[in-house]
């Protein structure tokens with residue numbers, strides 16, 4: 001198999017070029033054409049030598065995941081289904097926000113092994129990890145699509161690892177993709193522009209000092225072990241006590257605060273005792289809570305609480321000194337939550 005250009009960090013590409021008898025500095029030029037200029041037409045790379053171009057054409061892979069479906073929501077959220085070389089597919093979502101912010105929600109696995117009971121991806125099980133180039137490729141394929149579609153220099157400004165899969169289960173590839181996203185001579189995304197969301201894999205959280213210092217979000221969803229275990233089977237192995245012991249060791253100077261995602265589900269974790277529980281559990285100065293009202297989908301028994309309940313929940317936490325936001329539900333009309341599109345496409349009866 002040819003090595004993919006999208007699997008190398010800049011220092012790695014320099015080393016690779018040297019190992020192939022090519023000029024080291026050509027790596028910087030190639031990075032610039034691809035990642036800064038989005039130019040795939042090698043013949044127009046004016047400052048790159050023929051030897052390097054031929055090597056890339058003949059011995060490397062510069063293909064990207066194929067966009068096989070895209071859907072635009074009324075609120076501007078755009079969802080993409082991307083197909084990999086082995087025909088497996090994943091979804092990515094682009095969410096516009098104010099100040100020209102454009103956030104890409106990236107997948108790190110096909111399916112997911114964690115099996116959260118509320119999550120559509122979780123019901124699929126894990127098919128496989130995505131490679132570095134398949135993770136970076138989601139950004140590049142959609143970035144190129146946006147440029148072609150709008151004819152303007154629109155760029156994706158933020159990345160959240162909140163598509164399909166558990167990013168820390170695919171630690172090395174997610175880490176290497178993150179290093180590529182952050183390369184100054186390439187996409188140049190700052191560490192504050194990238195958010196990694198995890199269901200709480202304790203051994204990998206303990207290794208976060210080895211990960212670029214991006215924002216960290218923990219999918220908490222409950223303040224008591226019995227409720228959390230009902231939602232997330234991983235809590236049987238890594239319960240709240242072990243989870244928080246690991247979280248406390250995350251080097252916070254770099255991360256500033258930890259975000260806790262709290263999926264709010266009707267009559268399950270939206271009561272007074274849950275507010276008290278969160279208030280006891282979370283260290284006030286370094287925690288932010290992001291309430292995610294459950295996004296209902298066909299076949300799920302969980303329900304979204306009424307808006308008044310969501311607002312009451314937020315206010316009660318704010319009153320207890322916890323910084324709390326409510327995640328705006330985006331792309332509901334195109335089922336833009338975790339894992340939903342793929343499953344829908346796999347059931348043609350629902351789709352037609």
Ligand code: SAH
Pocket residue numbers: 118119120161162163164165166167197198199218219261263292293294295296297337338
């Ligand atoms: N596996 C990682 C990251 C991907 S899931 C994790 O679990 O953190 C990203 C977020 O989407 C998680 O917080 C998850 O709880 C949320 N999510 C999953 N299904 C959802 C649904 N039906 N409605 C709203 N949010 C959902």
Ligand code: SF4
Pocket residue numbers: 112113114115116119120121122123163164165166199338
């Ligand atoms: Fe996996 Fe995250 Fe879905 Fe849980 S919520 S099954 S960890 S993708």
